[in-house]
Amino acid sequence: MADVERSDLAVNKKTLLYVGGLEEQVDEKTVHAAFVPFGEVVHIELPRDQLTHHHRGFAFVEFEEPEDAAHAIENMNDSELFGRVLKVNHARPSAMSREGVWAQAGSWYDRNLKENAGEIDSMIRNQKNKKAEEESKAKKRTREIAYVRKTGELETYVIEEHIPAMHKKKKSATEEEKKG
Numbered sequence: 001m002a003d004v005e006r007s008d009l010a011v012n013k014k015t016l017l018y019v020g021g022l023e024e025q026v027d028e029k030t031v032h033a034a035f036v037p038f039g040e041v042v043h044i045e046l047p048r049d050q051l052t053h054h055h056r057g058f059a060f061v062e063f064e065e066p067e068d069a070a071h072a073i074e075n076m077n078d079s080e081l082f083g084r085v086l087k088v089n090h091a092r093p094s095a096m097s098r099e100g101v102w103a104q105a106g107s108w109y110d111r112n113l114k115e116n117a118g119e120i121d122s123m124i125r126n127q128k129n130k131k132a133e134e135e136s137k138a139k140k141r142t143r144e145i146a147y148v149r150k151t152g153e154l155e156t157y158v159i160e161e162h163i164p165a166m167h168k169k170k171k172s173a174t175e176e177e178k179k180g
Contacts, residue, residue: 014066015042016091017073020058022046023082027055034081035061039068060091 019031028044035041043062046055063069069090077088 014090015063015069017061017063017069018058018087018089018091019061019076020087021084022055022057022059022086023084024054024057025082026059028059030081031059031061035063035072035076038063038072038075040064 017035019035022031026046028046031044031046032041035044040063041061042064043060045060047058047060048055061072063072073088073090076086079086079088
């Protein structure tokens with residue numbers, strides 16, 4: 001955490017520089033030697049790839065004084081080091097350094113839930129209604145029965161029968177062999 005606070009302070013004071021375009025052979029000593037003529041270098045960091053452990057082609061150089069950092073930008077930006085053109089400018093603050101990757105996930109979820117709550121609720125209700133409708137259709141069968149009384153009057157009755165859910169039995173291997 002101390003490194004993060006120190007780099008944030010360096011960014012705010014304009015003493016931290018981003019140096020991009022570094023050749024693979026370049027190390028901390030080379031970067032230090034290239035930038036020390038412009039002022040006192042406090043810290044150099046070459047971020048490394050986790051798998052290959054090679055640096056990622058850029059570095060951060062922190063100077064003691066903002067004027068030294070500005071002087072280094074004027075002289076080193078678009079200059080050549082080990083055959084590669086460097087890009088040197090003030091480092092920007094990194095949101096990732098202060099918060100983890102998932103730090104904003106909860107607020108994103110809450111915000112999207114609020115924005116889309118009505119739409120989501122109606123979708124859920126529609127799905128439940130469709131499911132209930134399908135279940136009721138599958139479980140009921142309606143029959144109309146006509147009945148003639150002795151008096152000659154015709155009476156009709158509507159009968160709803162509840163049909164239990166039918167489960168298909170799985171055929172055993174021996175039954176399939178007998179058919180085949």
